[in-house]
Amino acid sequence: LAFGGVGWYRKTFFLPLDKQNERVILHFEAVDQESKIFVNGVKVATHKTINVDGPIGFPATQQAFEVDITDEVEFGKNNSVAIRVYDNGDFQHQWRKNNPKGYAQLKKTKSGVGGIWQEVYLDFRPPVYLKKGLCSFNVANSELSLKAFVVNSGTSKVTENLTLDLAPWRSRRYTLADGKSQSHPLGEFTLKPGLNILTLKTKIDDPRLWSPEH
Numbered sequence: 001l002a003f004g005g006v007g008w009y010r011k012t013f014f015l016p017l018d019k020q021n022e023r024v025i026l027h028f029e030a031v032d033q034e035s036k037i038f039v040n041g042v043k044v045a046t047h048k049t050i051n052v053d054g055p056i057g058f059p060a061t062q063q064a065f066e067v068d069i070t071d072e073v074e075f076g077k078n079n080s081v082a083i084r085v086y087d088n089g090d091f092q093h094q095w096r097k098n099n100p101k102g103y104a105q106l107k108k109t110k111s112g113v114g115g116i117w118q119e120v121y122l123d124f125r126p127p128v129y130l131k132k133g134l135c136s137f138n139v140a141n142s143e144l145s146l147k148a149f150v151v152n153s154g155t156s157k158v159t160e161n162l163t164l165d166l167a168p169w170r171s172r173r174y175t176l177a178d179g180k181s182q183s184h185p186l187g188e189f190t191l192k193p194g195l196n197i198l199t200l201k202t203k204i205d206d207p208r209l210w211s212p213e214h
Contacts, residue, residue, distance in 0.1 A: 004089015020075040022124040027066040029118030038082040039072040076098045087114025154192040162186040
């Protein structure tokens with residue numbers, strides 16, 4: 001959306017009663033530039049995207065973020081979400097065609113560009129869930145190292161047996177490719193309320209390594 005200044009987005013959504021034992025996560029793939037999120041009239045979060053130069057001249061403005069809105073919603077009823085977006089109007093990124101350097105390049109103009117420009121969705125998660133994971137793989141040893149960011153949304157410690165499920169991956173929205181899945185027990189962990197950061201390792205059975213043909 002080409003504009004500089006303030007814009008508003010509003011949406012009404014219904015939450016069924018059978019979701020009331022789950023955490024309700026409002027996820028944004030990308031909002032440019034500054035945003036304030038309100039649920040049922042209550043401000044639940046703010047976010048600011050920082051524009052930096054990314055690879056091959058593309059600005060790294062896509063910064064996904066999410067908000068746990070469970071405590072502000074009502075189940076079995078309609079709920080409202082409003083997003084206030086501000087863009088300073090300084091510049092707009094545009095593709096340059098036929099670049100002699102051989103790759104896509106951008107130029108800046110004086111008109112602003114801002115708003116929600118990637119998908120927004122609700123995600124439903126159990127009281128203890130994996131927020132994100134950072135993975136590295138030792139090819140020689142077929143060993144996966146994982147830094148897991150696990151959220152315990154309760155108010156007291158819990159003990160959980162964790163299992164790592166692996167499958168060939170196709171897209172960031174949980175779409176799996178063809179191939180065998182596998183499960184690896186990781187052991188028992190005590191998780192404090194809030195965010196827990198776990199460092200884990202496990203062997204991978206017959207790993208399917210990346211190649212240009214895959």
